[in-house]
Amino acid sequence: MMSAMSTDGFGRTRARTGAAFGLxxxxxxxxxxxxxxxxxxxxxxxxFRDSFALTNSAxxxxxxxxxxxxxxxxxxxPLGWVLLAAGVLQGATAAMSPLLAAATANDWPEPAIRTLTxxxxxxxPWSIGLCLPLALLLFPDGRLPxxxxxxxxxxxxxxxxxxxxxxxTGPADLLDDARVRSWFxxxxxxxxxPLWRASEVLGLxxxxxxxxxxxxxxxxxxxxxxxxxLWLVLAVLVMVVALVVWGPGGDGPxxxxxxxxxxxxxxxxxxxxxxxxxxxxxxxxRAVLYGLLTAGAVGAYLGLVAVADAVLRSDIGPGDIGPGDIGPGxxxxATLLIAVxxxxxxxxxxxxxxxxxxxxxxxPVRAVxxxxxxxxxxxxxxxxxxPAVVREALRLPYAALRSGGVEQAADGEPTERVETVALVYxxxxxxxxxxxxxxxxQRLDRADRAVLELLAAPxxxxxxxxxxxxxxxxxxxxxxxxxxxxxxxxxRDLHDGxxxxxxxxxxxxxxxxNLLRTDPDRALELLGRLRAGAGEGLDDIRRLVHELRxxxxxxxxxxxxxSRRADLLRSTGRDVVVEAPAELPPLTAAVExxxxxxxxxxLTNAIRHSRADHVRAELVVNGALEVTVTDDxxxxxxxxxxxxxxxxxxxxxxxxxxxxxxxxVPAGGRVRARLPLLGPxxxxxxxxxx
Numbered sequence: 256m257m258s259a260m261s262t263d264g265f266g267r268t269r270a271r272t273g274a275a276f277g278l279x280x281x282x283x284x285x286x287x288x289x290x291x292x293x294x295x296x297x298x299x300x301x302x303f304r305d306s307f308a309l310t311n312s313a314x315x316x317x318x319x320x321x322x323x324x325x326x327x328x329x330x331x332x333p334l335g336w337v338l339l340a341a342g343v344l345q346g347a348t349a350a351m352s353p354l355l356a357a358a359t360a361n362d363w364p365e366p367a368i369r370t371l372t373x374x375x376x377x378x379x380p381w382s383i384g385l386c387l388p389l390a391l392l393l394f395p396d397g398r399l400p401x402x403x404x405x406x407x408x409x410x411x412x413x414x415x416x417x418x419x420x421x422x423x424t425g426p427a428d429l430l431d432d433a434r435v436r437s438w439f440x441x442x443x444x445x446x447x448x449p450l451w452r453a454s455e456v457l458g459l460x461x462x463x464x465x466x467x468x469x470x471x472x473x474x475x476x477x478x479x480x481x482x483x484x485l486w487l488v489l490a491v492l493v494m495v496v497a498l499v500v501w502g503p504g505g506d507g508p509x510x511x512x513x514x515x516x517x518x519x520x521x522x523x524x525x526x527x528x529x530x531x532x533x534x535x536x537x538x539x540x541r542a543v544l545y546g547l548l549t550a551g552a553v554g555a556y557l558g559l560v561a562v563a564d565a566v567l568r569s570d571i572g573p574g575d576i577g578p579g580d581i582g583p584g585x586x587x588x589a590t591l592l593i594a595v596x597x598x599x600x601x602x603x604x605x606x607x608x609x610x611x612x613x614x615x616x617x618x619p620v621r622a623v624x625x626x627x628x629x630x631x632x633x634x635x636x637x638x639x640x641x642p643a644v645v646r647e648a649l650r651l652p653y654a655a656l657r658s659g660g661v662e663q664a665a666d667g668e669p670t671e672r673v674e675t676v677a678l679v680y681x682x683x684x685x686x687x688x689x690x691x692x693x694x695x696x697q698r699l700d701r702a703d704r705a706v707l708e709l710l711a712a713p714x715x716x717x718x719x720x721x722x723x724x725x726x727x728x729x730x731x732x733x734x735x736x737x738x739x740x741x742x743x744x745x746x747r748d749l750h751d752g753x754x755x756x757x758x759x760x761x762x763x764x765x766x767x768x769n770l771l772r773t774d775p776d777r778a779l780e781l782l783g784r785l786r787a788g789a790g791e792g793l794d795d796i797r798r799l800v801h802e803l804r805x806x807x808x809x810x811x812x813x814x815x816x817x818s819r820r821a822d823l824l825r826s827t828g829r830d831v832v833v834e835a836p837a838e839l840p841p842l843t844a845a846v847e848x849x850x851x852x853x854x855x856x857x858l859t860n861a862i863r864h865s866r867a868d869h870v871r872a873e874l875v876v877n878g879a880l881e882v883t884v885t886d887d888x889x890x891x892x893x894x895x896x897x898x899x900x901x902x903x904x905x906x907x908x909x910x911x912x913x914x915x916x917x918x919x920v921p922a923g924g925r926v927r928a929r930l931p932l933l934g935p936x937x938x939x940x941x942x943x944x945x
Contacts (some may be wrong), residue, residue, distance in 0.1 A: 268330060275326035278339045282319035285346030286312045292353025296360065301693035308352040311379060312517075315346035318382070321524040332397035334390055338520055341386035351375035354492055355435065373437040377423040384458065385415025385421075387519070390466035395483040395527050397618045400468045400475075407464045414461045417454035477668060479652075483526035484702045490522035515609065642666035645690065653691030656719055667691065676700050676707045678715035686718045730910075748795070756792045760785055799880050804848060813839060813847050816871055817854055824862050824870075831858065835874040842880065848931050849907040850874070851883050853915065856900050857884035857926035868925055879913070888923035904928065 289312050293303045303309050326333030351371050358368045388411050399408055441447070454812060473484045573596030642654035643666040655665035655674070663686070670691035678686040686709055692699055699707070767781040774911035797806075807816035814835045821831040842850075856870050859869045865888030867870045875881040901917050904926065913930040 271330040272327055275323050275330075275335065275339060277744070278343055279319050279477070282339075282342040282346045285343070285350040286316055289346070289349040289353060292350070292357065293681060296353050296356045298353060298356060303352075304611065306352045306356075308349045311345050311349035311352075313340045313517045314382070315349055317520045318342035318345060318386075321520035324524050325527050329397075332527065334393045334395070334397045334523065334527065337386050337390045337393065338523070341382040341390070341520075344382040344386065347378035348382075350376050351378070359435065364563050368435055369438050372435045373423075373439060376437050377419060377439070380419040380422045381415065385411065388415070388458075388461050388465050390520075390523065391462075393470055394469070394487060394523055395480070400471050404468060407461070407468070410457065410464070411461050414454065414457045417450070418458055421451045421454050453872030460572075479668070486522045486526035487519070490518040640664075641688075641710075641717065645688065645707070645710055646922070648710070651690050651703075653689075655689045656686060656714065656718065658686035659688060663721075672698070676704075676711050677769065678711050678718055680715040680719040685715055685722065688714060706848040730762075734910075756788055758796065760788045760792070763788065805851060808847055813851055814874065816851055817874075820855055820858060821872065824858055827862055829862055829867065829868045831872075832863070832870070833872045836876060838877060839874070839880075840932060842932065845911050846880060846932070849911055849913070850880060850928070851906045851932055852907055853926070853928045854882050854884055856904055857882075858898055860926075861886040861888070861924060865924055876932075879932060882926075882928045882930065884926045886923040886925075890919065890921065890923075 289308050293308060298306070298308075318338045322335045322338030322340075322342055325332055326339060327335075329335060343538060355371050357363075357370070358371055389408070392404070392408060392411060399405060423437065424439050425444045426440065469487065472480055478483070641656055642664050645651065645654040646666050651687070653665070653667035653669050655669075656663045656678075658678075668691075672692035673689050674692060676688040676690070677684050678688060688707065690699070690707065724758050763781050763785040764910075767778045767785065770778040770781065776919055801900055805816060807819055810816075811819060814833065817833045817835075821833050824831045858870060858872060860883060865886050867886035867888035870886045872883070873881075873883045873885075875883070904917065905915045908928045908930060912928060913928060915926070915928040917926050918924070
């Protein structure tokens, strides 16, 4: 079954391809008739041009080539078939020109002449009035911009029919020396003037709606769709420049302008099939710039010549210049003024055009300000908004933030070529900004890189701040989890350890009370057991208290507690020394416990795992409390393997915002912890009162 479906699909594709090339062949044949027939009947180039056979042939071939390529590569896109239809219809009109000339010159039968006239009059209006506006509506994907645009499609059909009726049913003055008529010529054509004016208004409205649809697609579309639309914009700009340069007057310039219509189908084909061909933004930027400059220069020249002529004429006698003459100094003065003002105008126009196509590339300060405002806004505190701002600022197809090899945020569609900008904060790379290269470019321009490097600074700060925020959140979660674990341990110890002891003591006390009169000896025995149980309970309480906070810290202070611990370790035969200032600054309980636990663990590890004869613990106050434990065990025989003790020391230092370095040194081993002095505490390192 799947094989049959595949065969059917392949057959339909071949049929569509055959139909497309068949229509293309028909257009080639029509243009061949136009060219060969013109030569056969002796039409010169001027006659061939003035009969519009030249422009019709050019438009027909352009539409046919574009249509067959799109229909071949994108057979499901109706745009190709619409262009093929336009080519066939435009070619039919072109082919009729020499045939009509031959028919009238050789007295062909009137039905044949009227048939040729009818084909001539009714072919090209369908192409211009229906096919091309419909192609604009369907460009580039073959679908309308949305459901609400269906009425525009129907209005285009109605406008096309009226356009055909207007130009196909009127009097046909096609040839200078012969009067020809079509089969559908209306004798009351002039009475329908209001209908033809309405047709013109409707046609203009449809054309404006088609252009508006392109604007809507550009605003709502992605990077690829915008590049496709810019190809069509470039073709329209070529037509506008031709109109400005050649002017609207005269048949010759009009023919050249009509030839420029052929650029529209060509642009559509490139946009649909090869929109990655080059950096279309650069091409449109330059076309817009120099088109505006050309129009402005021509207008300014004419205006300045007129003004200068009026001023200079007052200094010349009335008999020196004729009524229509221009003063001899007017063109020179106008040229000088335009030359002086050309570059400033060009610079300003270039800024406007570049901002429309390349965003804030020429104004890095504005780009940074926009990014800062977005990051500082309530909704933009997260750097996830950064890629969107970067894309908007430089009109890039893709931007993403990566940190630790993981993509944190992205905007746009990834491209084949990307470039990376490092995000550095205080000399440390905290992430990278990845941007897609514009289609048609091999790499980003220097101006783009300069703006990206400026944008990287606030983005690096935002990424670092986010990382710190995540670290704080993880620390809070760790603290909550550790607190709950400690509570569960205390509950378990109290329930399983101290609880049964106290319960047993209660039972012994009750039993001894009952035996005091009847069996005093037995009662005394139970009271002894009761006293022993109380001792066990006290031991459990001391153990729990010691695990919460070493009692020696409250009794002796930090230095005294470490000295006592050193005294116990000297029983192993090692020389253990504690060096500390005569008086320590006030320490918080957290710093005090962390310093004692780190030093205690380091001293124990040095005695247990090293071959040292001398171990020294040193406390130094240097903007922070530095705890250093060193031994002279000699070079390590093997790399240090992190264990529970080393991890515990690092965690204790990190929890209060400190650092802990652990590792071998040439003389032996060293543990150095730097702990912050976190505000006032209960006093110095000496014992507490009471």
